[in-house]
Amino acid sequence: MSFHAEAIVEMKLDSLGEWRRTLYTSDIGPALDGKEVIILGWVREIRDLGAIKFLILRDRQGTVQITIPTKKVKKEILDKANSLQIQYCIGVKGVVKKTTMTQRGFEVVPNEIRVLSAAHHPLPLDMTRKTPASLDTRLNARVLDLCQDENRAIWKIQHEVLSTLRRFLSDQGFIEIYTPRIIATATEGGAALFSLDYFDREAHLAQSPQLYKEELTLCFERVFEVGPFFRAEESHTRRHLSEFISIDIEQAFATQEDVMTLLEQCMYNICTSINKDCETELVILKHQIDPPTLPFKRFTYDAILNELNQKGVSIPWGEDIPTQAYRTLGELHPYFYFITDWPLKSKPFYIESKENNPEVSQGFDLMWKWMELASGGTRVHSKEQVTKRLEEQGLPPESFKHHLQAFDYGLPPHAGWATGLERLLMMLTGKHNIREVVLFPRDRARLTP
């Protein structure tokens, strides 16, 4: 299908000139009857009834109806109005008119319209939402897709999550840190790393801030970091990304119990502040968040195996819990719960073992239904112990020599956790595919846009 570039009439655009927005659409109301306003935004809908024409203008905050009685307005306004299409970027200077004929009790009658930017039709997405596009199509035209209410709601909620989290952790004495994204070696083994040319050497993209944040408890005691990390896994699921945002904390003089309490308080605060401050967004998303009750349920790995066994799913002790078993668990516990006392061998080298049982770890996972939301634990802080654990897991201690230095400088006993921001957002927005809650997702197949 040809694009007919030459057929698109080069439209004369107006300049913004001295116009500045006087109010967001959400701040206008019937009380402003008779006042002149300048509103800036995008055409969302056009309803042309002949002698009267309605434009719905959208800005970041909401929408407003522009009413044009075509026989009463100046020709310039009519010509401008007739040239508009959905998604054009326009400015309207007009008078607020109180009326019972719109849902919000007022409309704006224009005195002047400026066309600031055009949109080339047909657009790759149906912006009226009458025929919603598939996720793949939407991601290919992502910035346009992000103009839709649902998406603006998701990112408003994300913003609320992050600001709540930063406020809460600051209040608890944590300071925000940035650890390197470019690293020399694997931090944990396990997950696959992306490699890159670093001048004349090979470097990697960090998969986690784990070792740095542990080291930093030595100087700052309580640290947290929010940032992207990278995993070159071949996974094809609706909850994995190659680039994801990790929320990490690490706390000196603490054990898993301390950081589990911190974590459940974080989740509690996030859920309650979203319920309080993002009511409109939750309505747009048709989603409800049940207020969580503290403390969250805690199950040992053994208790979970027993429970699964009763459901006819048998897992030998020491094995990881497969996805299908997690789905069963999600039905049994349809909210937040912790799984503790994991077998030591299923946890990374930096997780401490139980004092009374070397086979069992002081590591935990925070689950939400069937999905792993966070994991953490008490860390090993003895150099001898951590070296032994590295060897057991087939990791050469010499690759970790800079990390091991910290153990010679008085590394305190410490504990911490990490949670995936996107998974948290899936839970808070009711989305079933992690790509829905990422602006420009990166996965095994997708590198653009």
Place this chain on the structure above:
RNA sequence: GCCCUGGUAGUAUAGUCCGGUCUAGUAUAAGCGGCUGUCGCCCGCUCGACCCGGGUUCAAAUCCCGGCCAGGGCGCCA
């Protein structure tokens, strides 16, 4: 990486099982025209598509093979 399912106008779908009246239906978007209060406005007309390559056949959107892409699941993980 493996398994399953799918790929039809800008978007979303019907048709595919059982090959032929498919000149490919519908909705929406887009274009033109009409309409004085819409709020997914409405009405009429118009434009626009069978993923790519190969095969079977008198005949392929439809069956077969390969490729690419997508969705879901698994393993792995957050």
